[in-house]
Amino acid sequence: MKDVIYDAYLGRIQRGELTPDDRLVDTAIAAEFEVSRMPVRDALMRLTHEGYLASTTRGFTLPTLEPRQILEIFELRRLLEPRAAALATHELTADDFERMQQAVTLSESTLETGDIEALYRASEDIRRTWVMAVPNAELRDTIQRYMVQIQAVRMATLRDTQAHRVLVAFHRRMLETFKSRRSADVELLLMRFVLAGEDSYLRVSGREADTE
The missing domain is CATH 1.10.10.10 (Winged helix-like DNA-binding domain superfamily/Winged helix DNA-binding domain)
Structure with a gap:
């Protein structure tokens, strides 16, 4: 049991x-x-x-992370997620793309509704879909583990209007880039996605000065 x-x-x-x-x-x-x-x-x-x-x-x-730990996880994401997404590019199925399309539609609807919980669900559905397509099991499990640890950070940044708009735009671009099957473009986009998330965290938390 x-x-x-x-x-x-x-x-x-x-x-x-x-x-x-x-x-x-x-x-x-x-x-x-x-x-x-x-x-x-x-x-x-x-x-x-x-x-x-x-x-x-x-x-x-859920774990409470210190700012140092959060920034270290962002560094880990920069190292792992772009490559992982590139590996997943040719593994995604028609059903995967349909799930991502539904999540993107939900994500875009939140620009009108302001429903942050719906935006979070859409973001999680998109991430989970491509992560589960990563053929390297150890890489996939590592990404799942550390993403769980920063859920609170993500919820905080999603409530920021600027971060909200940026994330929704990335969701649409992510779907289109995955569907192109161009792994190099996917890798570049995921790097930009992680960097945008880190920038949102630094801005919302007011920690820009700490990193200069």
């Missing part, structure tokens, strides 16, 4: 269903799955060991 609970909560984390304000308490989860606390604790401790959760005196939460 601990594996079932682990898989269930890993999925919820990766789909963005948990927020930094959520606290996972073993007794509540045990009641949800109708089991004792032991398999729940085992599952939550495994997620903590793998970096998906942090343990506190009041339960388990």
